[in-house]
Structure formats: C-alpha cells, structure tokens
Amino acid sequence: MAAEHDFNWPSGNREADAAMAATLDILKALVLRNNFGNICARAGWTIEMVFHEGDSLAVRERAWKVIDLFIETVGAEKLAIWWGMAPVAMASEKGSARMEKHKPSTLNNPKGFAMMFDLASGSPKPPDDWVENAQEFRLYCRIKNNEGIWLHDRHTTPGIGPSMSFIRMAFPAWWILDQPPEHNVGRLTTQMVELMQPFWAIAGWGVMPAVEERNIDPDGKGQQVLYPYLQRFPGLNALGSLALMSHDFNNAMYSINWLSFVSDALLTKLGGREAVRKQVEASQYLSAGDVGNCLGIRAGDFPGLGDMDQGLTLPAFGEAARLLKPLRARSRLNNFIGPPPSGSNDEHAWQLACDAYMSRFDGF
Template sequence: MAKDFNKPLSTRELQKATVATMDILKALVLQNQFGRICARAGWTIEMVFHDGDSLAVRERAWKVVDLFCDVVGPENLAIWWGLAPVALGGKKGRERIAKHKPSTLKNPKGFAMVFNLASGKPSPPEAWENNSQDFRLHCCIANEEYIWLHDRHVSPGIGPAMSFIRMAFPAWWILDQPPEHNVGRLTTQMVELMQPFWAIAGWGVMPAVDERNIGPDGKGQQVLYPYLQRFPGLNALGSLALISHDFNNAMYSINWLSFVSDALLEKLGGREAVRKQVEASQYLSAGDVGNCLGIRAGDFPGLGDMDQGLTLPAFGEAARLLKPVRARSRLNNFIGPPPSGSNDEHAWLLACDAYMSRFDLF
C-alpha cells in the first residue's frame, strides 16, 4: 500500500506558510523581453523512465495521461501533436487522439509519443504555444530508433536516451481541490501508474508550451534566474535535459517529493537500507510507492527565501542522502545567469551545476 504523502496542516505556523507560499506562487508570472509569459510557478511533476519503445511502458503512460485529463477536464485542455493545436474536448481533438493513440500502442518501436496538453484557448496557435498556461502536460516517449541512436552511432556505451512525462498545476487550482485530488495524493497515483526510473515533485517552473520562450533569445533565463536564486524550493528543469543519457543511471536534484526506483536504490544499499537512513533522519519520511521509495523532505513543501535567510534543511537532508545517485553535471536550458544567460557556456555550466547542488549545504 502506497504511503499517503498528504499530511494535513495542523499548526498555525504551517497554515501561515501555506498562505505565504501560495501568494508567492500566484504572483510569479514572468514575461520575457518579447512580452510572452515564459514561466509561471506551480506544482510540477517530472517522471523519467527507460524502455519508451515497449508496449508495457506505453500502456502505463496513457493511464497517466488519461488521469491528468480526467482531473483537469478535457474541456479545459488543448492538444498539440505535430499539427496546429486543437481543443481536446472538441471533435478534432477527439479524432486526433483516436488516430494516434492506437498507433503508439500497436507499433511502439516505430512511433514516438511526443505531444503537449495545456489549458487555454488554442486559437490563435502562436499565443497558446508561446505563453505559459495554467495547466500543462508534456509527454516525450521515444521510439527504438531514437532511444539507441547515440549508443549505436555516436558514443558507443553511452546507453539509452530517456523518456519522460512532466506536468504542472497552478496554485489557485490546488487550493480548490477536494481531498481525492490533493496534489500529494495525485502525484503518488501518477508514480504508481508510471513506475518511473526516478521522479520528483513539488513547486516548480511551468514553462510555455514552446519552451524556447524561456531560452536565451528572449532573455527569459535572465528574468527567471533571480527568482531561482531567492527561492531554492522552486524547481526549474528544461525538457531537453530530461531526455539526456545522463539520466539513464542517475537522477536530478531532489524536490519536496523524490521517488527513487529500486534500480537506483541498489546503488545506495537497497530500499531497506535507505529506509533506515530516512528513519534516522531529522526531517525526512518515506513510503513505498510501487517500484519506488518515495522520500518526503519535511511536512510542508517550502519555497525557502534566501533574502530572508530561510533555507530548507529538510531538502538539504534529502539532497545529501541521494547525492550518490545524482548526475554529476547537467546543462539545463532553464538556467542562465545575467547578463549572457546560456550564451556564455562556461558561466552557464557553473550556474547549472550550482543550481543542481543548491541544497547540499542547507
């Protein structure tokens, strides 16, 4: 039985923290120099997994997508799948799913599952794609040719490329949900369904459907960077990073919830050894979630505030515990310090590495 990560707030301090956190999250709506909303803040889930060309993985992925649509409501979503975006609940949206879903299941080695779901009106398409919407799901599940492309033809031994599903929910929606749609519980359901190699969930950056709007051209990176420096609990990770070979044997930085598969836990001594470390810790708790051990960094998903001297010691404990299975270095197109952003590759690499290890000293 999976552990319910939804712990009710029971003290005035936690209630105050909730109000303050939600106020910050709702206010974080950032525009790049072209006036496009390149980022919002909300609840984000990132799930990364192997074997995207297998039928079993595809079937699990569609269950996750279906659950997301059920929770948000297909009438509130639009879909982009290689053509102009259309309303998911409309005739064209239903036809598009009816055509492509069977193809991805009947021949998973030959069909990639790459599509975006997001809220908002899909017309005009440019406005929808270039602005961060309230809800978003990005599915990128590779076919066999892409998964093994680099291993076969570029860097033998590098191993497979990864597949992922990432999604985001706005703060205002979280506050209005009944207990069965609590985001902690919903996240656990998603992870149980998907059985990822690793997953992280908590507060994070919700990008535009076209993530290039957070890149160096519109200086979205530079606009976002000061907020990432101030609020360490805000996770920022570009989709380009998630398909990386760096993550076929390691994970990214932790979030409030970190889900670690048994394949990774073996590098830490196994599930029970890690569970004992969690039990001996000051802030952490853990529970079995399918093929993963779910690790929670404290009772509340804090943002922290470096301007106020508010660090996140629970996140620090989780980061140090999982550091041996963290990727050593990872370029991340959501990170880019002023004035040059990611155009200065040396400064970009240093900033990306510092961001990925930001909790280690808390």
C-alpha cells in the first residue's frame, strides 16, 4: 500500500548522508538511566497519532491495521505484549492466545471493550525489567470504551468533549539505515497515517519511554536526567502518554515535529487544506503532500536534531511551528518535562517549562 506522498529524506547526497550519520550517532548514544538505574528513555524515531471516535468499529478496524503493520514491520518474534497480565513474548503460545482473544473482543463489541495494551521489544522475563526499562521498539495503544471516552463530559466537566484515543510508537536509530526502501521510516509513517486517518499526528526524532512511564518522574529524577538533552537538541520530541490523554487534544494539536499531519477537520481553523497548501508553497523550507484525510507538512529536507550548544537551530521547524501555531493547544502539562532541581514537584516551574518546550521552535 503506497501513501499519496512519501516523506523521505535525500539519499546518495554526501552532505545529507554525513548529517544523517552524525544524527544517528547522537541518537544511539542517548540511552538515559534514572536514579534507580532503570533506562528511563531512549532516543529514536517516534510517531504519535491522535484520533476521535475510538468507540466506533471503523476506527478500531483502522487501528488494528496500524498495529498489524507495526508487528509485520518489526517482527512478532522481537516483541512482547502487555495487556492486563504479566508481559509475554508475542510469538509464544500465550502471546498468540492473547492476541487471538483481544483483537476480536475489541471489534465485536467496541463500545464494551477498552483497547489498551503495549507492545515492545526485548525479553519479558523478568517482567519488572521489561516494564521499567525503555526497549528499542514500542507501540502503545490507548482506546477506551464508550463510557471511558465520554466519562468527563457526562459526569465531571460537561462540555469538555470526548477523551481522545491514540497510538504511539517508536523505532531505534540503528534500525533505520538497515531497512529496505519499502520500510523507510518516512514512507512507513505516511502509510500508518493513511491507514489510521488521525485528527493529527507528528513524527520524527523523539524520546522512547519505558513501558511503565512512571520512571520518568521526580522520584527517580528521570525528568531531570532527560531535561538537559531536550534543551540541547530541540528536534528531540518528548511527550508523555499522560499528556496525550488530555481533553485539550479533541480540538487542538501538540507541537510540530519534522513531519506534521493535520486533518481537514483541524485545517478548517486555518482556512482549509488548499489555503494551507498555498502557504507551504510560498514558504522557504516547507513542503506538503496529501496523506489520506490529512495534509502532511515536512519541515525541511532532512529530519534535523539541532544542537543549541553548537548554535544549530532548526529554521524549518520554526516555520512549521509558526504556520500551525493557531492549532496548538494553549498550554499542556507534560510528564516528560521537568527542569532541575525540582522537577514536577514544583508545579509552577513545571508549567513554565512545559509551555516553553511546546513553543521552543517559534523563534527559530
């Protein structure tokens, strides 16, 4: 299946290849441990897709197509599944039985079943090691049932609207250059976005958390370990799953990444797809292409990481950020952000740091 537009970066260009190699060396080295000795974060290629109507059969069918493509691409033999019980190898008898049970249960009665589980690479034995340490591949799916999606709107804050659903995934840096053309991560990303038809999606370099994301928190100082790298490398996206659960995203999106996919429903705030396409065509750095229900916007020819220590900003990211700023959530607490020394124990400092992080590209 080919998307209408594959967002790949140049190959065979000596300068681009050298930049890619240097970027991948940095990403491969970013394996961070918290004060408990657990790998609280890795760096790699990340995809975040956020969508409405997770209680509908059509949306769940699309989500399973994305999950199946992830499993096919990575290989079931590399993955473990965690859903409701201790994690098990996906290719094992228990793992196969769980998938065979879970998939039809979420499709035959989508309003009655939540669809939440993790897939990640690595050995699930012992379970605590697998859960507490960031693995090299990961997919996290969170789609609630009907009552969960509308809980706050019906009982807590009327008018807040539905809770959003999301699928997020991550691939390690070393894997990217070893892939055949059909599995180039730019092409793979557009395939997944076309399959899912999200409200919005972002993809590029980012932080890959552990399955149990609580190891990025003030107790283990994971936030503070990560924070200096986020300050140095602005192209490194860090977004906690707790943030993605926010109702803010049922009418807005998060900060951009190298690839930003914006649905027609959201583009109406900017005058529609064609109006935004014209702005992209008039820009210095941006390019755009149709990807299903979304307009995909690429911030430059190469997925830059930037390096503030070297004075290397990301002007293409700045241009994309300013273009899509009217669609951005105004303020969003993010459990992956926390400046030393206090981390998120100081909520005011936490809020300021989160706001600064969301708007970090605006001045480039």
